[in-house]
Amino acid sequence: MKLLYAVPSPYSRKVRVVAHELGVPLELVAVNAMSDDVMLGAVNPLNRVPALLLDDGKAFFDSPLISEYLDVTYGPQLFPLESGARWQALLQQALGDGIMDAAVPRRHETLRPAEQQSAERIRLYRRTIDQTLARLEQTVAELSCFHIGTISIACALTYLDFRFAGDAWRVRCPTLGSWLDEVLAKPSMQATLFE
Numbered sequence: 001m002k003l004l005y006a007v008p009s010p011y012s013r014k015v016r017v018v019a020h021e022l023g024v025p026l027e028l029v030a031v032n033a034m035s036d037d038v039m040l041g042a043v044n045p046l047n048r049v050p051a052l053l054l055d056d057g058k059a060f061f062d063s064p065l066i067s068e069y070l071d072v073t074y075g076p077q078l079f080p081l082e083s084g085a086r087w088q089a090l091l092q093q094a095l096g097d098g099i100m101d102a103a104v105p106r107r108h109e110t111l112r113p114a115e116q117q118s119a120e121r122i123r124l125y126r127r128t129i130d131q132t133l134a135r136l137e138q139t140v141a142e143l144s145c146f147h148i149g150t151i152s153i154a155c156a157l158t159y160l161d162f163r164f165a166g167d168a169w170r171v172r173c174p175t176l177g178s179w180l181d182e183v184l185a186k187p188s189m190q191a192t193l194f195e
């Protein structure tokens with residue numbers, strides 16, 4: 001089973017953490033989703049990473065779907081089955097993925113030539129990130145289980161540390177910062193650091 005991925009992609013890291021937790025060996029294939037990578041386009045017509053290619057040629061893409069496929073096939077462990085816990089985990093996954101959905105295009109916007117950048121778009125991405133961080137800071141007590149929701153949030157927050165260290169979000173969200181430091185000690189998080 002191959003995972004088409006990119007090292008700096010927080011969505012790819014999320015799937016790699018899931019696979020590590022479940023003990024699923026993945027053959028990692030690094031691709032550049034921003035280029036015309038023929039292999040990636042053939043596996044995932046949306047041209048995004050991560051994409052999972054099974055040995056029988058079937059492909060799955062979108063990190064929530066890949067994560068759930070792995071958990072159903074090799075778990076279940078990371079998607080709680082009991083209804084209350086399940087909805088909370090999926091909601092937390094949506095918050096983590098949502099931070100990535102704002103942080104990744106914000107990063108791309110800042111890589112454009114200065115005269116082509118949209119200050120308004122950057123402001124809106126930052127607003128989304130900051131609002132979500134504030135919500136998480138108020139609800140850290142709900143992040144006590146390690147599952148798909150908290151994995152997604154941890155990958156999103158470490159992406160912020162990696163790409164936007166200057167935001168200094170930990171100063172405004174110290175409890176969330178301490179929570180993240182504890183989660184980062186896990187072997188699955190250590191094995192998948194952005195480098």
Ligand SMILES: N[C@@H](CCC(=O)N[C@@H](CS)C(=O)NCC(=O)O)C(=O)O
Pocket residue numbers: 006008009010011033034046047048049050061062063064097104
């Ligand atoms: N919803 C998707 C988002 C994946 C995504 O946007 N990945 C980025 C890399 S971090 C990408 O492949 N971007 C290339 C593009 O959008 O063309 C997921 O959860 O997997």
